[in-house]
Amino acid sequence: MAADIAEQPEVYARLLEPEHADPIARAAAAIAERRPRHVVLTARGTSDHAALYGAYLAEIRLGLPAGLASPSAVTVYGARPDLSQALVIGVSQSGGSPDLTEVVRVARESGALTLAITNNPDSPLAAAAELSVDVAAGHERAVAATKTYTAELLALLLLVESVRAGGGRPPAELAALPDLASAVLADLAPETVAGRYRFAARLVTTGRGYAYATAREAALKLMETSYLPALAFSGADLLHGPLAMTDPDVPVLAVVGSGPGGAAMGDVLARLRERKADVLTVGARGELAVPDVDERLAPLLDILPLQRLALALALARGEDPDAPRGLKKVTSTL
Secondary structure, three states, X not given: XXXXXXXXXXXXXXXXXXXXXXXXXXXXXXXXXXXXXXXEEEEOHHHHHHHHHHHHHHHHHOOOOEEEOOHHXXXXXOOOOOOOOEEEEEEEOOOOOHHHHHHHHXXXXXOOEEEEEEOOOXXXXXXXXOXXXXXXXXXXXXXXXXXXXXXXXXXXXXXXHHHHOOOOOOOHHHHXXXXXXXXXXXXXXXXXXXXXXXXXXOEEEEEOOHHHHHHHHHHHHHHXXXXXXXXXXXXXXXXXXXXXXXXXXXXXXXXXXXXXXXXXXXXXXXXXXXXXXXXXXXXXXXXXXXXXXXXXXXXXXXXXXXXXXXXXXXXXXXXXXXXXXXXXXXXXXX
């Protein structure tokens, strides 16, 4: 897991090279030409959090309604929704989940433009879709996904920005991501604070907007590697009831950027302070600090110290983060 985490700047650089960025731009040009009316994403596990980020990108950057499909509606209940005016995106590291492949197949049959985003361009998911994007993360050693997650984020960002540009090249500001990621990974703060949570019984993660996907992925990494019950809430949802369970004994990891989503977390942090909750902030001005970038880029950096925190905490609790009990790299669901 440590090696996979350390490779993420290299993965960013590789995905930004013409060899991989140009095929994404071509897929984006095809999407721009088809002019879909809405976007539906389908994914499971870690990739579901990348898909959530993609949904925010589609709505904010493209002005298209976007949401996550329920694969079981198709695979368990036999539903055949009319997706003829949709862009349907399947997101999967392995591309081997039968339910995601079936959703994409059914969507394509209904007339949807379909796209697979995967780390395996020869996978069943890629074969089922009309368009395919290789996230080029390379072999991931650990069961818990790290570099494939951030590669999916970057692929979705490149795709949406290219669609916005009508199939053009990605914004120049993305070129700084590999160096920014290297700087984040050089900071030892995550290992320093890991001991703070060694004996925690449960934990809450929270964020708003683009950061909500980061909060959900951080919670999953903590559950996978440390077996620590972790609940993820959007900042808004946290105030609608779950705030009642927060107190000094329930640590909160809050992802707080410097854009609109971060500003919207102001009331959440104030309410948590009222309850004397143990809050650790992640962001440009957080205790786990990351560079101050445009909010749509922040998820590619904010998750890095949280991955390392999950790794360090698992080791501090005597667990093996490279082989979580009961889990396999590829999960087949129907």
